[in-house]
Amino acid sequence: MEDKTWGCSSSEDSDDEVYLQNASDEEELHFSSSSMPKLQFRNVKSKSCWIEEMGMGEVIEKNGKTWVTTGIVRSGKIYSSIEETLYLMELGALHLLDKGGRNISLTEMYEKVSNRKSGCCWELFEVYRHLKSLGYIVGRHGVAWSLKSIKSSHKPVDLEVTEESKLVHMGSKSEFSINKLFGELQINDLRPDFDVYLPNSRFRKSFPGDPSFLLYLSRNLWNNE
Amino acid sequence: MAPRWKGKDAKAKKDAEAEALKEPMSKIISQLQSSLVQSDTCGFLSDNSVHLAVGAEQIDLFDKACFGRPVRTVEKDKLWFQLSFEEAFYLSYSLKCLNINESDTGPQNDEELWHYMKSQKETFPCLYKAYSHLRMKNWVVRSGAQYGVDFIVYRHHPARVHSEYGVLVLSDGDDNDLDGRLRVWSDVHCATRLLGSVAKSLLVLHVNKNGNYNESPLCLANYSVEERTITRWSPEQCREKDVVNTH
Numbered sequence: 079m080e081d082k083t084w085g086c087s088s089s090e091d092s093d094d095e096v097y098l099q100n101a102s103d104e105e106e107l108h109f110s111s112s113s114m115p116k117l118q119f120r121n122v123k124s125k126s127c128w129i130e131e132m133g134m135g136e137v138i139e140k141n142g143k144t145w146v147t148t149g150i151v152r153s154g155k156i157y158s159s160i161e162e163t164l165y166l167m168e169l170g171a172l173h174l175l176d177k178g179g180r181n182i183s184l185t186e187m188y189e190k191v192s193n194r195k196s197g198c199c200w201e202l203f204e205v206y207r208h209l210k211s212l213g214y215i216v217g218r219h220g221v222a223w224s225l226k227s228i229k230s231s232h233k234p235v236d237l238e239v240t241e242e243s244k245l246v247h248m249g250s251k252s253e254f255s256i257n258k259l260f261g262e263l264q265i266n267d268l269r270p271d272f273d274v275y276l277p278n279s280r281f282r283k284s285f286p287g288d289p290s291f292l293l294y295l296s297r298n299l300w301n302n303e
Numbered sequence: 304m305a306p307r308w309k310g311k312d313a314k315a316k317k318d319a320e321a322e323a324l325k326e327p328m329s330k331i332i333s334q335l336q337s338s339l340v341q342s343d344t345c346g347f348l349s350d351n352s353v354h355l356a357v358g359a360e361q362i363d364l365f366d367k368a369c370f371g372r373p374v375r376t377v378e379k380d381k382l383w384f385q386l387s388f389e390e391a392f393y394l395s396y397s398l399k400c401l402n403i404n405e406s407d408t409g410p411q412n413d414e415e416l417w418h419y420m421k422s423q424k425e426t427f428p429c430l431y432k433a434y435s436h437l438r439m440k441n442w443v444v445r446s447g448a449q450y451g452v453d454f455i456v457y458r459h460h461p462a463r464v465h466s467e468y469g470v471l472v473l474s475d476g477d478d479n480d481l482d483g484r485l486r487v488w489s490d491v492h493c494a495t496r497l498l499g500s501v502a503k504s505l506l507v508l509h510v511n512k513n514g515n516y517n518e519s520p521l522c523l524a525n526y527s528v529e530e531r532t533i534t535r536w537s538p539e540q541c542r543e544k545d546v547v548n549t550h
Contacts, residue, residue: 119377167376168376169376169377184376184378184383185356188383189347191349192348192349192354199351200350201350201351
């Protein structure tokens with residue numbers, strides 16, 4: 079009787095069987111200036127003002143289509159989180175000023191992310207950036223894209239006022255009970271960090287629908303302070 | 304396993320090997336070291352990595368020495384690099400060519416940096432010992448996350464040669480995260496099988512703390528490292544060639 083266990087077919091372990099995957103994986107691990115990932119730098123610039131107390135940027139001049147899938151709408155204005163703001167700055171799509179009208183540099187923003195104020199940490203930013211550059215639509219879990227999405231559901235809703243700001247109300251996405259259960263799903267004390275939607279040119283903040291994925295960062299260091 | 308150089312044919316592979324011999328890793332790294340010292344480069348810490356802004360001439364050196372990953376932004380005059388804790392600490396503490404300090408509230412010296420990194424990553428002391436052990440022997444050490452190991456090591460630049468070993472770092476005592484590996488035979492089979500299918504061997508580095516606590520980076524000098532490779536021995540392949548199979 080032929081024994082087809084891997085123990086007997088030793089030829090499988092020889093040098094000859096090298097998957098092509100090996101070559102392409104290793105290419106990713108090294109780089110030269112020519113083979114760096116190509117980001118789509120933007121020509122159209124928007125302008126925002128960074129509001130330190132909120133940890134968010136308020137859009138002053140809105141240009142380009144990027145705001146369809148970025149930022150939350152409150153009282154007719156768009157506010158972007160630190161990861162959204164930094165991502166757009168890296169692409170050259172956003173000019174960020176402080177309240178005094180001074181330019182805020184990329185370096186300062188990197189330091190803000192590293193300091194873990196504004197609710198983000200470096201790993202989360204990298205995740206955000208990676209998914210966004212692939213075309214996904216990413217928003218913070220539990221933060222409504224627009225208050226219209228809550229009003230349209232005719233269900234009672236909790237409006238939480240965050241500590242950082244009394245200006246912006248963060249609504250919770252509890253339109254349907256399953257959604258609510260899903261949203262409160264905890265894995266080993268972790269709460270979801272991001273809601274991720276598949277790329278969608280018809281995305282509407284007033285009716286985003288359910289996210290395709292919930293993203294949990296497995297090392298939630300910024301809760302440990 | 305002999306080193307597998309990269310190239311589309313035998314001649315290209317020989318060329319890759321010759322180039323590597325002409326410009327050994329040790330030379331490239333000392334070039335990087337002097338360049339960083341000259342420019343007095345300074346990095347800043349975040350919770351899992353160190354970032355630095357480098358000029359154009361250093362980008363090439365970082366690439367050749369295989370430290371860090373580039374962070375691509377729209378800024379053309381400077382490029383941001385992201386280093387892992389092990390890479391950054393090696394440049395800062397062992398090679399003494401990088402300063403890492405941010406504000407006045409950040410770590411001010413090696414001891415404080417060590418404590419910070421240790422507090423973010425419990426396994427940092429042992430992983431760092433393994434990283435520096437291999438780097439000092441001129442292996443190129445990169446993250447092994449893609450292969451389910453701690454590090455993978457290359458004899459020279461990854462563009463020229465395939466990596467030969469996947470490294471798992473084990474330790475005695477209190478490092479629960481590290482000790483959890485290779486506990487049972489199926490773990491060993493799993494690791495060797497996976498690595499074997501990408502033509503690498505399993506290299507286990509056992510870091511012995513010799514009773515030292517990780518209070519300061521000075522304790523690194525008292526750690527010892529034992530290296531062991533684990534490969535599957537197949538009896539069929541070890542016999543003389545002209546033995547008749549009697550299955």
